[in-house]
Amino acid sequence: MVVAGEVLQSGSSQELHVLAVDDSYVDRKVIEKLLKISSCQVTAVESGARALQFLGLDGEKGSVGFNGLKVNLIMTDYSMPGMTGYELLKKIKRSAAFREIPVVIMSSENILTRIDSCLEEGAEEFLVKPVKLSDIKRLMEDCVTRGETEEQEGRRVHKRKLEDDNLNSSSSSPLSSSPSTTASFGCDISIPELLSSPPHPSKRAKLHDGD
């Protein structure tokens, strides 16, 4: 059996830390196993509220979880009591600290309008439950690919910043216009375009035999 970990090891030296959110105890156990087998670190919580608490988005400071591990991916069930996965998605995408974290929605119901609204709010993927190992493997490959692309983009950005600095060094006014501003890139290398990768056509078209 090919393990997704092999894909991870070739691309990155770090394990991905996934925050899994599901109110079903059974589903949490399964998703945890799926992710661990794919060489991920997993934190599984039972609600959106607990997820926000873990991220430190419930009003308390801090952008890392309780154990200090940065979250690389969030996988959340859609239908949950209290806060739905959709509501959790929106909260995450509207937070400055966490909007870059890819969020994957899982749902047993293959409803096109639901899929569309999740993707519109910035969800990375919409997985139909029950989630399979092949779904996780594909996710891992996408994450690694994006990680590598971001690294390449990051190098390009740094290079551009150096060029701008050279251009500006001759000017005395700090407000002189430069061909490209570097301020927008900030300290985080986040390229918004990368987050809105097109959904896999198979997921959108897939007809689940359940509903």
Place this chain on the structure above:
Amino acid sequence: MERNPLRRQLQMMRKSFFDQGYLDDQFVQLEELQDEANPNFVEEVVTLYYRDSSRLILSIEQALERKPFDFNKLDAYMHQFKGSSSSIGAKKVKAESTLFREYCKSGNKEGCMRCFQQLKKEYATLRKKLEAYFQLARQAGPMETACRPK
């Protein structure tokens, strides 16, 4: 063909679950997650399912006795129940859950009650079968390979 008679019996039992429609591919997915570190993963998940879902069954039973009938609440409970059942590959139980939800949506009280009786039967039957299966698996001893081809 498996030489060990207990293993052969186990194999045949397992095959019957799929042939008779008690389990679907999701069960195989769970088996493929079993490894040396977690050799009893499937049994653990199934045990967890029966423990967790028994509470839902009770809630549904109570809701069916309440007047007036709250179809929305029943549907919500069944949605959860169906999700868990689907996660362990409980095919017949899942089918009854789907039917129950149809009856809820069409406001058919009689249908709900009949369907729920059938669902409980399937739920109990599967439990007995899987208990016997896991017991036999323990008797037969650890497998060489964690996952078997379909």
